[in-house]
Amino acid sequence: MADEKELRYEPAAIEEKWLERWAADPKLYAAEPATCGKPKYYVLEMLPYPSGQLHMGHVRNYAIGDALARQMWMRGYNVLHPMGWDAFGLPAENAALKNNTPPREWTLKNIAAMKRQFTRLGMAFDWANEVTTCLPEYYRWNQWFFLRMFEKGLVYRKKSKVNWCPQCATVLANEQVVDGCCWRHDDTRVEQRDLEQWFLRITHYAEELLDGLEKLDGWPEKVRTMQRNWIGRSEGTEVDFFLEESHQGPRDQETKGRRDQETQGRRDQGTKGPRDQGTEGPRIRVFTTRVDTIFGATSVQLAPEHPLVREFAAANPELKAQVEAMIAQQKAAKEAGDIGAIEKHGVATGHFALNPYNGERVPIWVANYILMDYGTGAIMSVPAHDERDFEFATKYGIEIRQVIKPLQNEDAAKLPFCSEEGVLVNSGTYDGLTCAEAQNQLQKAAARKGFGEAKVIYRLKDWGVSRQRYWGTPIPMMHCERCGLVAVPDAQLPVLLPDQIEITQQGGSPLGRVPEFVNTACPQCGGAARRETDTMDTFVDSSWYFYRYTDARNGEAPFDSAKARYWFPIDQYIGGVEHAILHLIYSRFWTKVMRDLGLVENDEPARRLFTQGMVLKDGAKMSKSKGNVVSPDEMIARYGADAARMYALFAAPPDRDLDWQEDGVAGVSRFLGRVYRLVVKYAPVARMAAGSATISAGNPVEVQLRRKLHQTIAKITQDFEGRWHFNTCVAAIMELVNELQGADGRLAAGEVAAPVVRELLQSLVLLLAPFAPLLAAELWEQLGGEGAVLHAPWPQSDPALAKEDEIEIPVQINGKLVSVVRVAAGSDAKTIEAAALADAKVQARTAGKNMAKVIVVPGRTVNLVVK
């Protein structure tokens, strides 16, 4: 036996030794071809942005995935566990500005640095299929997909209001705007500008993206809910209100509007149908989910940007000024991020519209709470049955007419009444119908008479992919003076991003300032053409990178469909919840497009999704400005990679936020030291048993130690399959080690047979391997284990050995714990009851009392109900 005093756990020495060996064996983590005969398992962690430094969030994310990948290898799966770099994006340009380093150089340098960190952490990645999104061999396929989508009509160009960050000098997606500020610059307000933009028609798949969520039961409910809300499906009706032709000049709008309602409102309903007036004339289309309340519509409200408003304003300078003020105020509020807090207000236009169902004349207003980019940008206002309309009508004295009577509490008919639990009143021939019936009939009537239809609308918008930036995938289109918009032919791909470029802080696209890039020949007519200078949103890169991992060196296609068919869907995807909506919805969209192109067969990219919690320090997100950043390099230098990784798994369940405490890392490192000394101390005994030595029945120490071992195996194996509470897995390993250490004297005295020692120590090391792979590799070798620990079979729990033969049963009297009795495991209720009643403490407390009831839960508890 080695002298324990001389044994010191030196993580640096052990880890470096094994990292060197692994580096010499690049095939170690390589995925095997489909023909290998093993079941496949694709485990994927979200790829990092190459900022130059891994942070603790990465360490945690990749420690989780690495543990899973390693365990699956040990369980005999063909594992694909790749890694890559989300390498396009703004920081590279910002760095270029700051340090005068070209983005490409800066990015590649960062990648090299982070790859070293990954390697130093002992991550089991298959680098043979590394993907770097900023290289032409990757981004050419972004362009290729863009062209395929263009052919399928999924790409279009539209002038639209965009969020503009003056700091980035670029367009932001809605989702990149946080509280009215840029997501990267939370002190910079986003402005609204009008630009020609490229869009991907993700809304084409809105329904499928929504329905597909039902089947994604391996995804967290939270993520599914967020996506559901993001898609925002809404069933309703579009209805045309007819525009009354008599245009009138400006006047006292408020009082006039009010008087009109009073006289009009009492008019017999339905006498003046849509056929009588204005069927052919101009209309205002509104969207409503409550067409059943249409007889209560006492005004029509338009968004300030509505085209009709512009028309009205053209002839009415006063209105024009008011609307412009409204738009300016809205814009200011949006930029300040307190839209929503803004008070509802509006202006009557002096024009009137006719309710298509009864011809009732209602005033047309412009209101600041109507959104141009949702629905039709116009609503019918029903103050009696909508809270916002109620607030507005109250403020301006617009009539509030109840047309739905509640089914319950009819007396307490407090307005606004917004529930659909009611029947129609004041609604002509529709009186008495339930809301649902009325909606149905009113829709049919509208369709029949040609002034409306049932309609489903979505909150989800098409994906604006244009960016006026340099460091991104060039959009493969050109503008020919003669032919117009022309797609770059496949044969000319990739459209290369020029290397020589001056990065400045000026607005507009940097590519526009590179004549060699911009000036080109039209592939159709050969004449002069200008290349599109927008580049693609980096979410494009991350929407399909995981397919490329299956075939990353393919020069003929984005990937080989046969390979994708084998590996997809991803069995387990792991990443931060901050990507719950954007990245994950775009990825799902891309998968569906690829399926429709015939490239893949799966409908969804990932079967299971896991979102890990954040890593905090002192209860706050780590950030440079707070000065609370913990560097992985420092942790590795002090405690070793194994300790840093294992702490990340031990400190909290993986789905919860984790507060990084260095003392905790030190504790894990001390624990690994105990394991190291224990295993090394008895390794010679274990090695003695090598070969065919069998384990005999065993003495009590052996039985007890093996029991603990097999219980631990069972617990950890189960956790990998279900809950993923790796914190309790590590705790279980600690308990096992504590038990072994407690038996140190017996082990030293040779009371435990060598084959048992071998079983105990080898199994311990195997259980440790997913969490502390470097130490496990060393100890596996010391124990004389065969081959790489990575491919050693995962230990099997023998239930017969794990079983306790005596258990403790708590005894309660009236639900209060009184005593504990020991019985043989598996005892029946009668035996347990007898043991409980025989207990001295129990007898003392029940003496002379009436036993009303005895509840025995075998293996669990006894509860005596005593009066």
Next chain:
RNA sequence: GCGGAAGUGGUGAAAUGGCAAACACACCAGCCUUAGGAGCUGGCGCCUGAAAAGGCUUGCGGGUUCAAGUCCCGCCUUCCGCACCA
């Protein structure tokens, strides 16, 4: 406002409706020593008590149950997402 998650010792946390606080961190006491950021042993929820012992305890208030941290109802707090979505 709407939706979701969470609230347990000094700290991170554990607990298929069945002994609350496993496993650690910190702290306290002791041992060892070629003095280390080492190792080993023991203690450690709160209150009363010298002790023995007893009582209390999972954000608050109710409820279901023989039995509730766990299930149900209401409330409070924190965090996250959405937010004038017609």
